[in-house]
Amino acid sequence: MASVHLREISKQYPNGYRAVKGLNLEIEDGEFLVLVGPSGCGKSTALRMIAGLEDITDGKLVIGERTLNDIEPKDRDIAMVFQNYALYPHMSVKDNIGFALSLRKVPKKEITTRVNHAAEILELSPVLNRKPGQLSGGQRQRVAMGRAIVREPSVFLMDEPLSNLDAKLRVQMRAEIAKIQKSLGITTIYVTHDxxxxxxxxxxxxxxxxxxxxxxxSPKELYNSPTNAFVGAFIGSPSMNLFEGTVEVKTHETVLHLGTTELTLSEQTRQIYPNINTYHNSKIVVGFRPEDLEDAAFVDTSENAQGYFESDILLAEELGAETMIHFSLDATPVDVGDPDAVEKVGANGAAVARVDSRTTLTAGTRGKIFINTSRLHLFDASTQQAIKSR
Ligand SMILES: Nc1ncnc2c1ncn2[C@@H]1O[C@H](COP(=O)(O)OP(=O)(O)O)[C@@H](O)[C@H]1O
Ligand SMILES: [Mg+2]
Structure with a gap:
């Protein structure tokens, strides 16, 4: 087992394209780190450099105490699980799992022991003599995991290992992989766009x-305190609403103008963003999550006099436990440069509120949507960085 250190790691492909730029990451011994981002952002390139499948253009890769830049992939003590499992179709599950060990001339008896142990962890014992073609998608995924586990590496690398599974199985395998990783305690770097x-x-x-x-x-840190508008929008579903706003500092309060809507900043938000008053008369980016909005009918506004939008309701998606209200806002939506974002934002760039399922708001009506202004996320308009101290 080992810690993994990426120090200013960069990748420039032979065609000149720079896919990874000065990546610094410290992954602790036994930690499960997930590398996430939209497609094309350089995740697989980073992982492949750690595995030794791509040369490192610049920077230093250290695992445990060893610098690995010039070490062959097979000598890095790393096992990788790929998106397409690349199982050998003519070999049994047992032989697929044990293949890397027999290549290394590990004694037959030890291979059997290690394969059986991995099969037990992965609940593959009953199918060890089958061929991959006779397995379910989930079982094939587990065989790929088994091949990595039997090598008893100090680091696991996984590149979108669940993307070939259907949605339900993906959710199930998610929990299983996390559980197995914890029980083995092997440092893991896991890549996904999800x-x-x-x-x-x-x-x-x-x-x-x-x-x-x-x-x-941590997941909570990213969700609660995104460092910039991109992370704010990328983490959370439906996405954080992001609109341009203007700051107005009045004698006793600070007000945000979002189009024709005025929101008075709560004391709490002013404490989180102590420099907000330096933005007087300036444009900023205002972020608010769908879950921090509510149909005003379900909020005791007397007790909690905060902001609200009065808007045309464009769409009400009833999901059973909650309803997603898409409503129009006469402020300019902010683009954070996420190439995958089209799938995530509300209809026509409208704002989205996750409200009580008892809501009577429907498309075509006018609605009052409450907003918890203690939960606002404020970003600088030119850098899109969170306004903290400047
Ligand atoms: N061999 C290569 N030569 C040139 N560009 C590449 C090569 N492999 C990947 N790229 C480019 O590098 C960028 C990052 O790719 P990749 O690491 O696969 O992204 P991700 O895994 O995050 O989707 C992409 O724009 C991709 O087109
Ligand atoms: Mg990739």
């Missing part, structure tokens, strides 16, 4: 965009 996967599996999540690391932290 922020839900990242949030549910990781000890810590590292968010990348355009080859750059954006933020590393």
């Amino acid at each position: 922020q839900v996967e990242a949030m549910t599996m990781a000890d810590r999540v590292a968010v990348m965009k355009g080859g750059h690391l954006q933020q590393v932290g």
